[in-house]
Amino acid sequence: MIELSNVSKTYGSGDSAVHALQNVNLTIPKGTIHGVIGLSGAGKSTLIRCVNLLERPTSGSVLVDGQEMTGLRRRELNHARHRIGMIFQHFNLLTTRTVFDNVALPLELMGEKRSAIKNRVLPLLEMVGLADKAKQYPAQLSGGQKQRVAIARALASKPNVLLCDEATSALDPQTTSSILELLRDINHQLGITILLITHEMEVVKSICHRVSLISDGKLVEDAEVGDFFTAPATQLGRDFLIDFLQLSPPKELLERLEESPSEHTHPVVRLTFSGDAVSTPLISRLARECSVDVSILQAKVESIQDRTLGLMIAELLGSHEQTQQAMSYLEAHQLQVEVLGHVQRNV
């Protein structure tokens, strides 16, 4: 449905050139919800704008619905854009138009008749739950309602693709989840392919099927959401996950951490486990089989779609050999073990 091949975007030239996107390859099958996550300035905005050519790629190909977007003439491009809806972080509703007229705008642009417009707009407002607000102006609506109007507007021209540019970033958590639910329904009922960009793991976790991680204009990961949350392939992916789970060692412990082990220290590890490992009593087995005591500092279990993910920060108490053996034991049982540092033994 959407296929980006070797898409690059460079602003400026020579020494001052900024490479916003570098050789991005991305395939999004019909009917799926694909998330692109990254820090600000990573190129998310540029990437999503390359799909409907609000930004023209410097090189590469953009296929939407089998149509090469970069080769279209202005007129053809406008037609193609009717098939691609887009919603924005700041909603971008016209302040001087009512809710009804905002949703009618794309249809007016296509030259639809007034009666046809009415027949299309009212069911859309019904669908986003704002049928009673048709005559109000955007200023009278809450942020979540504005985004609902924007969604109805984006769907007015019956697009096959919906682009969401940080669509929930300006909303509170509760409103965010109701908007995400609406997007999931739309994807489900209308089979619309959704590409969304975000910096929030929560968004990816709740509605995406697949996710790409973008960093410095490059896609560094592309995975099923379940895989990404249980075993991110890159350090940046892990950082996002740890930040999302709000799992980092207590400050007091961080201050005592030493980088290399010595005779009087023991390791502090972060364990990530998923799948069967979650339901296995590994910690008590560890104590029995390796004679290592485990002091749990933090632990958390999250369910992501149909997967379960566990994270734990713990001190392993034992001799150097024992703790080494313990770590190998854990790794053998499909746990990811990350040594955060070493702390002095409490005497």
Added chain:
Amino acid sequence: MSSAMFDLILQATLDTLYMVAVSGVIATLLGLPLGVMLYVTRPRQILAMPVLNPVLGIITNIGRSIPFIILMVAIIPFTRMLVGTSIGINAASVPLTIAAIPFVARLIEGALNEISPGLIESAQSMGATPWQIITKVLIPEARGGIITGLTITLVTLVSYSAMAGAVGGGGLGDLGIRYGYNRFKPPSMLITVVILVVLVQGFQSLGDYLVRKSDRK
């Protein structure tokens, strides 16, 4: 006040309104498109034209920098060509219009500049043509700012039209100078000034009312 004086004042007021109306309407009809052009041909705008934009900007600035009293005299040949005479209210309307066009254009440009770029971007994402963006997004969304700008223009035209009196243009300014100043009749001068104040107040209140009515924010 004699009835002859009253008739004079009434006629002068109507003359002033005539000049302001004629020049205001024509300057809006020409200044609005110029203002839109100044905006949409900017770099990275919907009709970016890197050569035309600065040229339009310079022409507009020249128009705005010539003092009105000098402009009035300088374009007398042009005025004569257009209306056949260089005195009277029709003749005075010509320099008033010429002076107001760049004025209107810059105010319109400023009003358009207040529109969030996101609105233009979202219209583009819907497949809007530049003309559709101008007529369905830019001008409606800048409505309040445009009305404010036109109000400022009308008020400025009232005071400029008084200046036109200095060269026999007719209207309240002309009356004030001939009767109040040259014949030293302070009451006439005072009445002219009071009427001008009332006119300006009236335009401003009307403008404010229309802006309030159009405001949906």
